[in-house]
Amino acid sequence: MATYGLPQNRFLSILKWLLLFALLAGTQVMLVCSSCYTDMGKAWQNFLYSFSLFSMLWLGNGYVSNNLNIFVSWTESPWKRFLLTLLTVLVYSAIVVFFINWFWYVLLPKRDFSYMGTPKVRYTMLTQMLVTYIITMTVHAIAFLRGWREAAVNAERLQKEHALSKYEALKNQVNPHFLFNSLNALTSLVHPEPDLAVKFIKQLSEVYRYVLDSQRKEVVPLEEELNFTQRYAFLQQIRLAEGLQVKLPTDVPEELQIPPLALQMLLENAVKHNRAWAKEPLKVTVSIEDDYLVVQNNYQPKPQHEPPSGLGLANIEARYEMLTNKKMQVLPSEGTFTVRLPLLTFQ
Incomplete structure (x- = not known):
């Protein structure tokens, strides 16, 4: 059972997801950066920053989470899977948020690494981690409920098939x-x-x-x-x-x-x-x-x-x-x- 929706190996599917990330990044720029309306260079830089953040967090967490289904199933070990998901999302998201902010705030402007410890950057990274966690846990909660419903439907189907089996067996005997x-x-x-x-x-x-x-x-x-x-x-x-x-x-x-x-x-x-x-x-x-x-x-x-x-x-x-x-x-x-x-x- 896939937890995240991810692009397929088709051109139109990849294009659809790129347009979705671009739309989210553009919305982020318009809502947060008021000076971007007059400064196109700054608008473009903020757009690329948001696009890279959205795409890497969603796609990375998506591929990691979906591959966890190979090792631990939601339906078989829900608590074990929940704790494993918390850990993987925390580690991966922290790494992505840190390196993207380091790239845009330190590497490109050629600032000193100590700039990463300023209140502005720390608040930005903390907010990004919190939003990522809320979205990720919401996605996983929906996936868990979907899996639980699927298991219930399969149990009902098994009961019907078993009833049919009993009928056929008795009829044959x-x-x-x-x-x-x-x-x-x-x-x-x-x-x-x-x-x-x-x-x-x-x-x-x-x-x-x-x-x-x-x-x-x-x-x-x-x-x-x-x-x-x-x-x-x-x-x-x-x-x-x-x-x-x-x-x-x-x-x-x-x-x-x-x-x-x-x-x-x-x-x-x-x-x-x-x-x-x-x-x-x-x-x-x-x-x-x-x-x-x-x-x-x-x-x-x-x-x-x-x-x-x-x-x-x-x-x-x-x-x-x-x-x-x-x-x-x-x-x-x-x-x-x-x-x-x-x-x-x-x-």
């Missing part, structure tokens, strides 16, 4: 087609394999429990999401047998987190849109690469299936936009379909 397939698979297990049927029921109940519990969360530990995905994959493998092969990572660091049901949505999409036959198994591989969770499956689209709605990927992407600056990556190719989910860490 409590889907009549999914329930029909699950119960049909369960029916085929009851008599020939009662032990497997009991395990199936247990896994199914754990799946629904996780879906209900995750509704209240924006992120969950990656290990929990992988355990849930393993249960979900088990249910699908009972129905698809050797047609579905899922490989999940082990030894996952505890600090890694992910939006809930994001991985399940990707697995559901893969099963929904690709053939999963014994002769042509659908192979889904989940791995951790750098700071991403990489989900890849072989691309073998079904001959006939309902067109993709795109809601699953769009929803995951929207939730990530609220949580991090890192982007979800969708990388389709001729033989594979890959999605890279940023892994999150929070203090």
Whole structure:
């Protein structure tokens, strides 16, 4: 978030700011220097003095302040940023005010350096520092309020996206087609394999429990999401047998987190849109690469299936936009379909 408005690398933008500083300098000369109306040399000298003061104070403080956003954010550490801003503005403004006044009052007129200690120069520099501080703190207060409002808007957007995620997740899970397939698979297990049927029921109940519990969360530990995905994959493998092969990572660091049901949505999409036959198994591989969770499956689209709605990927992407600056990556190719989910860490 930029605190100061600054010229862009375009001619018209630079010209606009130069004209603004010239207008401010001209106004300063007309208001303060009454003798400048009759003495053009003095008027021109006062104009250049004011122009250099306005431009260097505004542009310098602007670039310094905007670059502070790289190290300390207003929204994350407001008090630390406020104190750092006070210090940098004080040091930079003092240096600029001193050297500009030294240049115009001592160097050009060829006066002795002791002239800098006269009441006139000291009062001028003190007034300039005070005005600069008032303007700078006003600009930063506006920037802080703007950032706070932006954070509030983003929080509201995140809440809406999370609500949409809960709706989509429940709709996908409590889907009549999914329930029909699950119960049909369960029916085929009851008599020939009662032990497997009991395990199936247990896994199914754990799946629904996780879906209900995750509704209240924006992120969950990656290990929990992988355990849930393993249960979900088990249910699908009972129905698809050797047609579905899922490989999940082990030894996952505890600090890694992910939006809930994001991985399940990707697995559901893969099963929904690709053939999963014994002769042509659908192979889904989940791995951790750098700071991403990489989900890849072989691309073998079904001959006939309902067109993709795109809601699953769009929803995951929207939730990530609220949580991090890192982007979800969708990388389709001729033989594979890959999605890279940023892994999150929070203090």
